[in-house]
Amino acid sequence: MLNYESIKPYLFKFEPETAHHIAETVLRLPNICQIPFNPYLESHFVNDVSLRQEIFGRTFYNPIGLGAGFDKNATMIRGIQILGFGFTEIGTVTPKPQRGNPKPRMFRHVQEQSIQNAMGFNNDGAYKVVKRLQKRTPFTTPIGVNIGKNKLTPEHEALNDYTHLIKAFDGLGDYFVINISSPNTPGLRDLQNEAFIKNLFSQAKALTPTPILLKIAPDMEIEDAVNLTKMAVESGADGIIATNTTIDYSLVKHPKDIGGISGAVLQEKSFKIFDAIAKELYGKTTLISVGGIDSAKEAYKRIKAGASLVQILSGLIFHGPDMIMHMNNELVQLLKADGYENISQAIGANR
Numbered sequence: 001m002l003n004y005e006s007i008k009p010y011l012f013k014f015e016p017e018t019a020h021h022i023a024e025t026v027l028r029l030p031n032i033c034q035i036p037f038n039p040y041l042e043s044h045f046v047n048d049v050s051l052r053q054e055i056f057g058r059t060f061y062n063p064i065g066l067g068a069g070f071d072k073n074a075t076m077i078r079g080i081q082i083l084g085f086g087f088t089e090i091g092t093v094t095p096k097p098q099r100g101n102p103k104p105r106m107f108r109h110v111q112e113q114s115i116q117n118a119m120g121f122n123n124d125g126a127y128k129v130v131k132r133l134q135k136r137t138p139f140t141t142p143i144g145v146n147i148g149k150n151k152l153t154p155e156h157e158a159l160n161d162y163t164h165l166i167k168a169f170d171g172l173g174d175y176f177v178i179n180i181s182s183p184n185t186p187g188l189r190d191l192q193n194e195a196f197i198k199n200l201f202s203q204a205k206a207l208t209p210t211p212i213l214l215k216i217a218p219d220m221e222i223e224d225a226v227n228l229t230k231m232a233v234e235s236g237a238d239g240i241i242a243t244n245t246t247i248d249y250s251l252v253k254h255p256k257d258i259g260g261i262s263g264a265v266l267q268e269k270s271f272k273i274f275d276a277i278a279k280e281l282y283g284k285t286t287l288i289s290v291g292g293i294d295s296a297k298e299a300y301k302r303i304k305a306g307a308s309l310v311q312i313l314s315g316l317i318f319h320g321p322d323m324i325m326h327m328n329n330e331l332v333q334l335l336k337a338d339g340y341e342n343i344s345q346a347i348g349a350n351r
Contacts (some may be wrong), residue, residue: 267292
């Protein structure tokens with residue numbers, strides 16, 4: 001098997017979005033995607049009982065998931081399972097197809113091991129993604145569906161986009177994620193307010209029994225983030241995902257003036273806001289941490305702070321597909337070192 005570090009210099013010669021399309025092509029190959037389990041999967045998917053948990057009525061065989069933004073159109077689910085992820089979040093999906101923002105719209109900050117993207121919810125639209133999921137069910141690992149409004153949908157009609165998507169995908173995913181925190185759709189972050197959240201969850205919870213989570217931005221004031229997420233849970237949210245990408249361009253040496261930044265430079269900022277939210281909400285709802293997680297040690301830190309699950313995205317680009325297997329194996333050892341028989345005992349241990 002080829003070593004990722006030997007491939008990476010050549011892969012990085014391509015524009016980031018082109019490199020992503022190459023990865024998608026590989027992960028869609030029929031000899032991978034049509035076989036739920038094969039020798040590659042058996043060697044990369046860590047299925048240790050100490051990592052297993054029941055959340056949202058599904059078994060999560062390990063706590064490391066692929067964050068939204070990589071598999072926007074649900075084309076790579078089988079391949080992603082083979083990489084060893086315990087769950088996958090597809091999307092962000094919008095009601096109508098959209099091309100996203102003008103190219104170039106994705107940039108590497110190699111020295112900082114971070115990615116800046118201004119994709120703008122480019123996706124095939126709800127109709128095609130629904131059809132794709134229908135053909136692929138049932139899934140061997142849980143699937144989340146991340147949903148957002150179309151760029152041309154005015155703010156006062158945004159609620160209709162979210163309710164439309166919930167009805168369209170009802171029964172096809174294990175949880176929904178309300179994305180109002182991407183910086184790449186004009187006015188989207190303005191929806192991070194109490195009135196919209198209350199109205200959204202009151203309507204959404206009446207449409208589906210599927211758990212619905214809220215994903216927030218890392219650029220809010222800590223107090224505002226805590227208050228908003230607390231109110232969301234009181235309004236019916238089944239969990240919080242913290243955080244999305246940041247528009248704090250001071251984190252990298254040579255930033256572009258568009259998009260949001262993810263990766264290693266987001267680690268401290270993401271943890272700080274997650275930790276504050278967990279201090280308030282741990283034990284009251286399901287918490288998922290994302291942002292700059294690139295090692296088992298960092299994942300374990302988030303877990304002990306209150307995260308039931310963690311998500312990876314940019315780290316996969318810089319460290320390669322084997323990182324998921326290595327992280328899960330190391331998590332098993334970290335649990336053993338602390339005397340835990342199951343990850344559930346470690347969740348919130350530092351609270």
